[in-house]
Amino acid sequence: MASRGVVGFDAAALRTLRTAAGISQHKLADRVRLHGAQVAGPHICLYERGKRTPQLRTLTALASALEVPPSALLEDDSSFRLCRLRLRMGMSQRSLASALGIAQARWSRIERGQSTLDEHHVPLAAKLLGVSEGQLRSAVAAARRTTARS
Numbered sequence: 001m002a003s004r005g006v007v008g009f010d011a012a013a014l015r016t017l018r019t020a021a022g023i024s025q026h027k028l029a030d031r032v033r034l035h036g037a038q039v040a041g042p043h044i045c046l047y048e049r050g051k052r053t054p055q056l057r058t059l060t061a062l063a064s065a066l067e068v069p070p071s072a073l074l075e076d077d078s079s080f081r082l083c084r085l086r087l088r089m090g091m092s093q094r095s096l097a098s099a100l101g102i103a104q105a106r107w108s109r110i111e112r113g114q115s116t117l118d119e120h121h122v123p124l125a126a127k128l129l130g131v132s133e134g135q136l137r138s139a140v141a142a143a144r145r146t147t148a149r150s
Contacts, residue, residue, distance in 0.1 A: 005054055006059045024041075026040075028041075029041045032058070035060070056092050082110065082143055093107050096125075099124070099128055
């Protein structure tokens with residue numbers, strides 16, 4: 001089963017950053033391939049039009065090619081705060097969940113605000129995400145509030 005791509009990917013941000021860098025879609029694809037992702041110019045077009053969502057490896061390569069943090073390619077929405085923290089540290093949901101000793105599906109639910117992070121996981125999760133325990137609790141609470149409003 002294919003993965004769905006990075007939740008919260010901002011197609012407009014990709015186009016804005018690429019045009020600000022003054023490079024074509026094909027030139028960006030060339031640069032992205034240098035960072036280990038397999039893409040072509042048409043892929044960049046699909047990403048920019050929101051017709052396709054990049055996988056984590058591709059998102060990270062896009063960010064590297066554009067010389068921006070991966071979070072610059074995500075929508076600016078509090079519901080994606082945990083995702084932004086994880087991506088900033090270059091971690092996949094699977095790698096973070098594994099380090100915490102929980103299932104990837106559980107971490108996915110935490111990011112989406114559908115589950116809470118057990119208190120005994122907070123110190124390690126905060127360290128892995130490069131934030132204080134208080135900042136992590138705030139991010140988890142924000143995800144829960146966003147889900148409650150939906």
